[in-house]
Amino acid sequence: MYSFVKNTSISFAVLLLPLFSYAFKISPMVIYFSPAGNKATQVLTLENPGNEKTPVQIEMFTRAIDAKGEEVREKTTDFNVYPEQVVLLPNEKRNVRVTFAGTVKDDTEKSYRLIASQIPVEFKESNAGTKKPGVNLNFLLQYVASVYVTPDKAVAKVKVKDAKVLPGKKLEITFANEGTAHKVLHPKLIKIKSGTTTVLEIKEPKELDGTNLLAKTEKKVVLPVSKDLPKNVKVEMELAEIAD
Structure with missing residues (x-):
């Protein structure tokens, strides 16, 4: 038994x-x-x-x-x-x-x-x-x-909608897919800017890799960062060309 x-x-x-x-x-x-x-x-x-x-x-x-x-x-x-x-x-x-x-x-x-x-x-x-x-x-x-x-004309349209600095060296990023098809994110590079100055670059962030944004949805992801950031920042993302 x-x-x-x-x-x-x-x-x-x-x-x-x-x-x-x-x-x-x-x-x-x-x-x-x-x-x-x-x-x-x-x-x-x-x-x-x-x-x-x-x-x-x-x-x-x-x-x-x-x-x-x-x-x-x-x-x-x-x-x-x-x-x-x-x-x-x-x-x-x-x-x-x-x-x-x-x-x-x-x-x-x-x-x-x-x-x-x-x-x-x-x-x-x-x-x-x-x-x-x-x-x-x-x-x-x-x-x-x-x-x-998936209809033939469906296409994803992903953007970074918002970025919020959190305590403990963390950054909350809100992604929005305004398109008509899903998109699986494979970020190649994340740039964090204050004004026109790049304050931090993160290559291939594993926390974001594989994030799936369905059509017309939003998702918040918390990303750890290596240093304290200014209060107001914006995020730019470069995606790798990988099939879903």
Whole structure:
């Protein structure tokens, strides 16, 4: 029987062994659709590299950003998924067809989440020859993929909207995407200016790398800086040319 102990590392080891024995894989993790036509249907691949049957469920959700900058999801019927549930046999690969069936307005990209979940499996194991009750454990492995329905004319338009100096050598930068498509930021250089004077340059800031700005959204990011800054500053950003 599995026992829960106070030693954290041992506890995690006990829990993760059953989890990985039921693991599955999904690809791709970023999926682009057209609003109509051949590219309105895409195919994703599920793979079970393990030795046990693995039931998987596919669900689609809208994706939005609230006033606090947090992601909000709601179940959607904008897609047809076939099949929605599969049982992957050991070492099996299966294709799942996903078709966009919704509408797009104003040539603005729509963002979604595709969530592939391992359906919970009841797990019970006990030591032979003992009468102690077994422990029933439910494990759930979940992948959250990014989905974009992108009209041909959709384009991102990112700018630095505001910069605020915070105590403790920190700078809060507000980015705004005023365009009609998302943009994943890979900053090559950040210039911090006071008036026309550059007071600090930061090359490839890792805190900003990978920041995803959905169409017509804003996001605040706090960036540590190496020295005290003047009260009023402005920020210029140079992006690396890297595909999303």
